[in-house]
Amino acid sequence: MFWALQIMGWLGYAFVQYIGSLIQEMRSIYVLIILLGAYGGFLITIPMRYFYRKIWNAPPLLLIIVVLACSYVAAAIWAVIDNATHWEIYKFGYRPYNWLFYLKHSVVKFYIMMSWSGLYFVIKYYQLLQDEKQKALQAVSMAHQSQLKMLRYQLNPHFLFNTLNAISTLILVNENKTANGMVSKLSEFLRFSLDNDPIKRISLAREIDAMMLYLDIEKLRFAERLHVTIDITPEAERALVPSMILQPLIENSIKYAVAKLEDQGIIEVHGRVHKQRLYLEVRDNGPAAYSPETVRQNERGVGLKNTEERLRALYGKHYSFNLSSNNPTGCVVEIVIPWQLAE
Structure with a gap:
């Protein structure tokens, strides 16, 4: 279920970005930028899944802090990769002199990563709830x-x-x-x-x-x-x-x-x-x-x-x-x- 939702979710993200590129009348090469950006997000969120599994039983406050920090770091890495790809392919090797430009749009990506993390925890908790309900029904049935x-x-x-x-x-x-x-x-x-x-x-x-x-x-x-x-x-x-x-x-x-x-x-x-x-x-x-x-x-x-x-x-x-x-x-x-x- 995770892999199905992961693939569909990032394809949906790429589709929304593509619709936005049509409005802005971007060059056709921008489609490759969109696909690479979605692929980057796909790859970065995979380690987040395994990391969240490790901290699953942490206290709620610590869990929230770790999720916020993890989402911010992932968003910063994604922004650097996305911007580097954008400048290398779309702007023909343009290099900004200020490295902070590599973090451009990281706030937007932070919200996207937070949304991904929220959906992950919601779906995971829902699955656990269904498992507990199934176990309770089996116990009632056995009794x-x-x-x-x-x-x-x-x-x-x-x-x-x-x-x-x-x-x-x-x-x-x-x-x-x-x-x-x-x-x-x-x-x-x-x-x-x-x-x-x-x-x-x-x-x-x-x-x-x-x-x-x-x-x-x-x-x-x-x-x-x-x-x-x-x-x-x-x-x-x-x-x-x-x-x-x-x-x-x-x-x-x-x-x-x-x-x-x-x-x-x-x-x-x-x-x-x-x-x-x-x-x-x-x-x-x-x-x-x-x-x-x-x-x-x-x-x-x-x-x-x-x-x-x-x-x-x-x-x-x-x-x-x-x-x-x-x-x-x-x-x-x-x-x-x-x-x-x-x-």
Whole structure:
């Protein structure tokens, strides 16, 4: 970037000088004087760049003094070179008797060098600011990803605890075949969980497949007491959703609804798209109607809390997570997120 700006800047300086020479009706040889003057300025400012790098971390007052002195010395050298070239080529070897004439126009060149120095520091500080901003964004992104992974991985021990307890119970009552089937389903479910990064999003169709692996495990526990219906529109099946977003909702319904019912427990999963938003619902027919007044916050379980935290981390303010009463009894969990199509 430095070299591109250096070349373009001094070519621009030469162009402005050339326009001025047209107004003054100079001879065509003056074009060579202009190019040599611009080339001289180009060469003189290169050491200034490396010198400024050396004093970059100096105190501000000292930095200003050094920049002023450096710009003045560079301007004086440039003026001597420029004037010598001008007199040698344009005035056919004219030599002024007073050497101070070699410093003619050095004040103008001092302002040019100061402008060059100012632009150098402004661009350099801007680059450093952008680098710091990029580092800050990367740090925030890493913290964000760590938070999402932590929330997701908190679900696995909770789920494993319940499943292993169920397997242990089946073994104790000599239901070895059922226990073996549950272990097989559990291994498939864990394989799916490990193969899908909690940071990435997957299609709702794949998420439903993962949910069915989990439900196959639970159906071995509850047999005919658990009935599941799925109503997902084709448009919604292609939507991107956070991986393993439905499993904690289903687990919550089983724990607080199906497990407490003597009759058949029903879980309904609905998915539809409306006005560029994906609506997901998980309904159950629990023994009592859900009421936020009667259910304490800590009774919602780790799964629902972590689900809401994951949605907040992924979508910011562009999501909705609501619990309401089902008709006539039970609970409805509704998630509304932006509709994004999976490739």
